[in-house]
Amino acid sequence: xxxxxxxxxxxxxxxxxxxxxxxxxxxxxxxxxxxxxxxxxxxxxxxxxxxxxxxxxxxxxxxxxxxxxxxxxxxxxxxxxxxxxxxxxxxxxxxxxxxxxxxxxxxxxxxxxxxxxxxxxxxxxxxxxxxxxxxxxxxxxxxxxxxxxxxxxxxxxxxxxxxxxxxxxxxxxxxxxxxxxxxxxxxxxxxxxxxxxxxxxxxxxxxxxxxxxxxxxxxxxxxxxxxxxxxxxxxxxxxxxxxxxxxxxxxxxxxxxxxxx
Amino acid sequence: xxxxxxxxxxxxxxxxxxxxxxxxxxxxxxxxxxxxxxxxxxxxxxxxxxxxxxxxxxxxxxxxxxxxxxxxxxxxxxxxxxxxxxxxxxxxxxxxxxxxxxxxxxxxxxxxxxxxxxxxxxxxxxxxxxxxxxxxxxxxxxxxxxxxxxxxxxxxxxxxxxxxxxxxxxxxxxxxxxxxxxxxxxxxxxxxxxxxxxxxxxxxxxxxxxxxxxxxxxxxxxxxxxxxxxxxxxxxxxxx
Numbered sequence: 001x002x003x004x005x006x007x008x009x010x011x012x013x014x015x016x017x018x019x020x021x022x023x024x025x026x027x028x029x030x031x032x033x034x035x036x037x038x039x040x041x042x043x044x045x046x047x048x049x050x051x052x053x054x055x056x057x058x059x060x061x062x063x064x065x066x067x068x069x070x071x072x073x074x075x076x077x078x079x080x081x082x083x084x085x086x087x088x089x090x091x092x093x094x095x096x097x098x099x100x101x102x103x104x105x106x107x108x109x110x111x112x113x114x115x116x117x118x119x120x121x122x123x124x125x126x127x128x129x130x131x132x133x134x135x136x137x138x139x140x141x142x143x144x145x146x147x148x149x150x151x152x153x154x155x156x157x158x159x160x161x162x163x164x165x166x167x168x169x170x171x172x173x174x175x176x177x178x179x180x181x182x183x184x185x186x187x188x189x190x191x192x193x194x195x196x197x198x199x200x201x202x203x204x205x206x207x208x209x210x211x212x213x214x215x216x217x218x219x220x221x222x223x224x225x226x227x228x229x230x231x232x233x234x235x236x237x238x239x240x241x242x243x244x245x246x247x248x249x250x251x252x253x254x255x256x257x258x259x260x261x
Numbered sequence: 262x263x264x265x266x267x268x269x270x271x272x273x274x275x276x277x278x279x280x281x282x283x284x285x286x287x288x289x290x291x292x293x294x295x296x297x298x299x300x301x302x303x304x305x306x307x308x309x310x311x312x313x314x315x316x317x318x319x320x321x322x323x324x325x326x327x328x329x330x331x332x333x334x335x336x337x338x339x340x341x342x343x344x345x346x347x348x349x350x351x352x353x354x355x356x357x358x359x360x361x362x363x364x365x366x367x368x369x370x371x372x373x374x375x376x377x378x379x380x381x382x383x384x385x386x387x388x389x390x391x392x393x394x395x396x397x398x399x400x401x402x403x404x405x406x407x408x409x410x411x412x413x414x415x416x417x418x419x420x421x422x423x424x425x426x427x428x429x430x431x432x433x434x435x436x437x438x439x440x441x442x443x444x445x446x447x448x449x450x451x452x453x454x455x456x457x458x459x460x461x462x463x464x465x466x467x468x469x470x471x472x473x474x475x476x477x478x479x480x481x482x483x484x485x486x487x488x489x490x491x492x493x494x495x496x497x498x499x500x501x
Binding site for chain 2: 037038039041042045046050055058059085086097100103106107117118121122123124125126127131134138141148149156157159160162163167171175178191228232239
């Protein structure tokens, strides 16, 4: 992108905004960053199904923002957790909306992540050269479930307490190491104050520290490799036919890359 | 994929990109519209359904039927098919296989073909997994007792009194209810399924009469016959 000049008028000096952009470009290379992120070309076959990933990113951002807001009022102790949630609901301005968005946003995350994954499976977009983008995505799915599981306990209501009791009990059934996992999750034999503090720490410190860099890596690979186009059936059939013809010629070595199906 | 297939893909993709359109504004507009739609749906859910908050956690409320969040229901339901010692197969075995299959999907499906009609195996397995999750989730929802979702069933006055006695006498020091509590004595959840209220009451009055090996103290002199009966009635509400 060339710096734009006023097309007419006496002013030959660049405008304020241009000068700001120029100085940022000199130091940070904002123009090349813009070019890499926004001017990159995407195949025309990219359609509405491709918005599921960015919609997930949007809800993730919403979860971060509403989560920070909630953390400003929430107290992770059995004596105060429930009261602090009630305070958010009844006293804090827009508290009910913010907690509502965070609550429903958690379900939306799961729905969108799974829908995004199904789109990638159906379109075969996990194939070369995007295998690691896919692997990072599977870990992001697991982290999303981790957020859901740890966040569920925090309101410290009946549902939270008993669902987590049952959920952590499941971990205890694993042979040999089950008891150990159970104690690590609960911070003791029973579900109590330590469990709540621990789940809070997982939910707001450990899991974010894992998911943020992984989201960054996922997006870096998406931008670097480029968005896959929707598969083209006619092109693939042609390609198959070409390869079959190729291997059918006598005297030529059989190609190893013939699709199995 | 071999080197030739990779080369072919890169060539094809570059050609696709060359005649493509820039990310901004074409994709950005679509992404923004969908993000706005998602936001409106979320606001709609908040307005229509609010945000649930049940009564405060009560570790002694053993009548509460625990339910995981909806996206874990299929796992919860799956466990019912693996009772007892086999439970870990449902807890760890099947989910681990699922996660590994996802992680290694690019290695499991290595053909250079991408269109779904050219990849029936992957598509069918995915569809079967989806159907399984959907059926398990539906069955879990069907088997949800009516009382869940809101506060648990309100106890009658006698059951309520029995619950207070259970807490006051610190029964949970030795006994557990559905896994919550002490381990010296047996788990009492659902004990009334095998014994009548009279048998339970008599046992609490003098455990050694029914079971000479019992180390449980007799409550016949500490509590009245009515109170003991109330504890038995409370126990009858557990383990359902």
